Amino acid sequence: MEEEREVELQVEEDSEAGRETEIPPPQLAEPGTQGIIRGRDLFGYVGIEAVLDQMRRKTMKAGFEFNIMVVGQSGLGKSTLVNTLFKSKVSRKSCTPSYEEKISRTVHLKSVSHIIEEKGVKMRLTVIDTPGFGDQINNENCWDPIVKYINEQYEKYLTEELHITRKRRIPDTRVHCCVYFLPATGHRLRPIDVEFMKRLGKIVSIVPVIAKADTLTMDERLDFKQRIRQDLQASGIRVYPQKEYDEDVEDRIRNDKIRENIPFAVVGTDKEHQVNGNKVLGRKTKWGIIEVENVAHCEFANLRDLLVRSHLQDLKDVTHYIHYETYRVRRLNESNASVSGLSALPLENGITEKYEAQSQL
Secondary structure, three states: OHHHHHHHHHHHHHHHHHHHHHOOOOOOOOOOOOOOOOHHHOOOOOOOOHHHHHHHHHHHHHOEEEEEEEEOOOOOOHHHHHHHHHOOOOOHHHHOOOOOOOOOOOOOOEEEEEEEEEOOEEEEEEEEEOOOOOOOOOOOOOOHHHHHHHHHHHHHHHHHHHOOOOOOOOOOOOOOEEEEEEOOOOOOOOHHHHHHHHHHOOOOOEEEEEOOHHHOOHHHHHHHHHHHHHHHHHOOOOOOOOHHHOOOHHHHHHHHHHHHHOOEEOOOOOOEEEEOOEEEEEEEEOOEEEEOOOOOOOOHHHHHHHHHHHOHHHHHHHHHHHHHHHHHHHHHHHHHHHHHOOOOOOOOOOOOOOOOOOOOO
């Protein structure tokens, strides 16, 4: 009887312990909150999840902007690659009647904008080209017009923000991404590549690509990519996506795979060919067809996924919360210093805490 009594007591204790573990105590969240109320603790359906549909409808109605800059010397296929990315004639060369290719004596930035609509979602795409970059015998300071243009767009946005009566929606002309084209030399980064990415990496998100990668064998491509990564690290060049901006473990794992593949070896074309009964974008040679969207042939699909399908919003967020915020803090410090007669706090566009860049005013 005593053994049965002990067994019954043990069963009761186990069941009580089980009941206690079924409903865990409320977990404290951020300071100032009482705890986390999860779905099973609610009395009924509230409808909080519907905010996602509201945001989607609002975005689809208003649309959004995406501004991409392409930089590289002439003949690297910048216009073709941009057309391939968005599967339409969006480059300046493609939409300019009687376009004539001329080597400019200086770097002139030119932009062209389009409204692209897909499944009800509208995007205002602006492509900024940099004809003349790297085409001269003396390329000293050829990046200055590009730096000036990027900062001018930050200044425009800041001016709109500081108006007493602001627009409900401030036009966003800031450069969200700079795709930098490297020639497929098979050697290392050139001095102009190092200097450009060093300076521009502080004020804009740079994505380097190896242009016309079909001129390299697979082994040459792998060796070239490895040497470029070594040069980037040795020179302290920060390209997108930067490790310090990873928000959580999931972001870090996903972005590590991207960082392992940078720079992307890409091929661009707007011509279709028949392959096994299917139409594919590709470049036809007498040895076969190089399929642009086939990851076994080149890494164009990886670049497209980064710029459009997986990181487009993050590129816009990094531009707004990191690069633009750093510029804004510097300009306001300079403005305050000029008013108070103090020297401006030195601050260059660099690393700031994502979403928490604070003004030291």
